[in-house]
Amino acid sequence: MNIAVVGTGYVGLVGGTCFAEMGNQVICVDIDESKVAKLQSGTVTIYEPGLEVYFDRGIRENRLSFTTDLAEALEPADVVFLALPTPPAEDGSADLQYVLGVADDIGKLLAANPDWGYKVLVDKSTVPVGTARRVIEAVEAHGLKAGEHFDVVSNPEFLREGVAVEDFMKPERVVIGTDSERAGEIMTRLYEPFVRSGNPIIVMDEESAEMTKYAANSLLATKITFMNEIANLCDLVGADVDKVRRGIGTDSRIGSKFLYAGIGFGGSCFPKDVQALHRTAREEGYEFRMLQAVLDVNDDQKTVLVPRITAALGGEDLTGKTIGIWGLAFKPHTDDVREAPAHVVIRELVARGASVQAFDPEAVETTQAAFEHTPLEGPGSLTYSESAYAAASGADALVVATEWPEFRRPDLDRVRESMKQPLVFDGRNVFDSKRMAELGFTYSSIGRPSYEAATVERGATA
Numbered sequence: 001m002n003i004a005v006v007g008t009g010y011v012g013l014v015g016g017t018c019f020a021e022m023g024n025q026v027i028c029v030d031i032d033e034s035k036v037a038k039l040q041s042g043t044v045t046i047y048e049p050g051l052e053v054y055f056d057r058g059i060r061e062n063r064l065s066f067t068t069d070l071a072e073a074l075e076p077a078d079v080v081f082l083a084l085p086t087p088p089a090e091d092g093s094a095d096l097q098y099v100l101g102v103a104d105d106i107g108k109l110l111a112a113n114p115d116w117g118y119k120v121l122v123d124k125s126t127v128p129v130g131t132a133r134r135v136i137e138a139v140e141a142h143g144l145k146a147g148e149h150f151d152v153v154s155n156p157e158f159l160r161e162g163v164a165v166e167d168f169m170k171p172e173r174v175v176i177g178t179d180s181e182r183a184g185e186i187m188t189r190l191y192e193p194f195v196r197s198g199n200p201i202i203v204m205d206e207e208s209a210e211m212t213k214y215a216a217n218s219l220l221a222t223k224i225t226f227m228n229e230i231a232n233l234c235d236l237v238g239a240d241v242d243k244v245r246r247g248i249g250t251d252s253r254i255g256s257k258f259l260y261a262g263i264g265f266g267g268s269c270f271p272k273d274v275q276a277l278h279r280t281a282r283e284e285g286y287e288f289r290m291l292q293a294v295l296d297v298n299d300d301q302k303t304v305l306v307p308r309i310t311a312a313l314g315g316e317d318l319t320g321k322t323i324g325i326w327g328l329a330f331k332p333h334t335d336d337v338r339e340a341p342a343h344v345v346i347r348e349l350v351a352r353g354a355s356v357q358a359f360d361p362e363a364v365e366t367t368q369a370a371f372e373h374t375p376l377e378g379p380g381s382l383t384y385s386e387s388a389y390a391a392a393s394g395a396d397a398l399v400v401a402t403e404w405p406e407f408r409r410p411d412l413d414r415v416r417e418s419m420k421q422p423l424v425f426d427g428r429n430v431f432d433s434k435r436m437a438e439l440g441f442t443y444s445s446i447g448r449p450s451y452e453a454a455t456v457e458r459g460a461t462a
């Protein structure tokens with residue numbers, strides 16, 4: 001099938017590359033000229049495990065190409081994916097300017113070129129209920145007719161960053177929102193090879209498909225937030241959230257996934273999508289109270305370690321204190337730092353005068369760009385370390401903010417010996433509490449008992 005993908009970010013680039021891997025002919029379009037130049041020269045512009053192999057193959061075998069020219073991609077396409085940003089507007093609603101702007105451009109091009117034939121236009125971006133209708137209107141404004149010249153399908157994407165290729169190639173389900181039989185059939189044909197293991201393609205109306213995406217992300221964000229509140233309570237009553245997680249996760253009605261407490265969820269989607277759904281409800285005169293609570297709790301959760309750090313280091317003023325940070329990305333296996341809890345922690349520490357030294361295996365460049373865009377404020381400073389060990393070296397305290405695998409089994413004796421004080425604040429519960437105390441650390445995590453470093457002398461080998 002001939003496919004156009006408009007927008008080559010995380011979703012567009014992964015989706016376009018995977019469609020090409022499945023034998024389709026794919027042209028990806030982006031307005032960012034430097035991004036397109038890089039992609040054309042064979043450089044993958046995001047860090048996403050497994051993407052490069054398919055990307056290289058797609059280019060080598062001429063199934064995957066990139067352009068800044070929408071017309072070039074649109075002309076041969078049977079299906080046109082809109083994988084455009086839908087960032088939060090000031091009031092929290094999803095900003096549809098990119099999606100509707102491109103819909104308008106497509107309408108213009110299709111009206112001027114009637115010989116290009118019927119196209120299926122697909123909303124791949126996460127968009128509020130009613131957007132498919134607005135896309136239809138934007139295209140029809142150019143004298144075209146839905147059902148005849150084009151159809152619009154809502155096809156929300158459920159991939160997770162870090163495992164995006166795997167998620168795209170083997171989705172647990174594909175949701176196709178359309179009332180058009182013709183468009184539904186084309187979409188089903190396109191996705192059949194991706195669900196050969198028997199996972200369902202669920203066809204429904206556009207509005208339900210749009211709502212499905214927000215409901216999924218909001219429920220997952222709620223699940224995490226619920227566990228974070230349980231963890232906060234565990235801290236107060238002396239219970240261990242890891243044990244509670246295992247205790248409840250074995251109940252198939254609850255499920256064992258997404259029950260990991262930590263310093264809050266981040267990323268480009270959960271925060272904005274929960275906010276947007278809350279906004280949609282409000283526009284309908286309905287106050288979705290649970291969603292507001294999820295947002296509020298999550299905001300607080302990101303800084304839950306800060307008072308513990310200041311208490312351990314002698315007060316609010318952290319001038320002269322060095323703090324190591326392990327992890328900058330909002331989750332492991334990505335360079336994405338949008339809404340990353342690590343960034344919030346760093347802002348708080350720098351505001352209090354700390355010298356922060358941070359390490360992340362993939363997210364230093366994206367962090368530098370984020371702090372260039374919105375600079376850190378305060379008397380402290382941020383420097384980047386070459387390795388996890390370097391970030392811990394000379395530190396008065398170490399904060400684990402992202403659970404990259406390499407942080408799970410480091411040489412902890414080496415870490416302790418290099419630190420000024422053996423203080424570890426683990427925002428992702430990667431270490432065993434008792435073991436850390438045995439190794440000579442004073443260790444604090446989320447919802448699990450804390451132990452003073454008592455049993456091992458500093459500098460001794462455990």
Ligand SMILES: NC(=O)C1=CN([C@@H]2O[C@H](COP(=O)(O)OP(=O)(O)OC[C@H]3O[C@@H](n4cnc5c(N)ncnc54)[C@H](O)[C@@H]3O)[C@@H](O)[C@H]2O)C=CC1
Pocket residue numbers: 006007008009010011012029030031032035083084085086098101102124125126127157158159160161268269
């Ligand atoms: N990042 C993720 O893991 C997921 C994102 N989504 C949704 O997918 C949508 C896209 O998200 P991301 O890929 O993360 O965004 P992104 O910001 O990484 O990429 C968007 C791309 O669109 C390009 N663009 C903007 N205006 C354009 C125009 N007029 N013509 C052509 N290209 C244009 C930008 O230059 C950028 O490369 C959002 O609605 C998001 O909520 C859904 C599931 C997963």
Ligand SMILES: O=C(O)[C@H]1O[C@H](OP(=O)(O)OP(=O)(O)OC[C@H]2O[C@@H](n3ccc(=O)[nH]c3=O)[C@H](O)[C@@H]2O)[C@H](O)[C@@H](O)[C@@H]1O
Pocket residue numbers: 126157158159160161162217220224257258259260261262263264265266267268269270330331
């Ligand atoms: O709409 C989207 O963009 C995507 O949002 C999430 O994917 P993603 O944001 O890439 O990452 P997740 O693995 O869901 O993690 C999100 C955040 O929740 C946190 N999290 C996750 C799981 C958990 O148990 N605890 C927890 O704190 C992670 O650290 C991270 O900060 C969803 O999982 C995807 O299905 C969806 O497509």
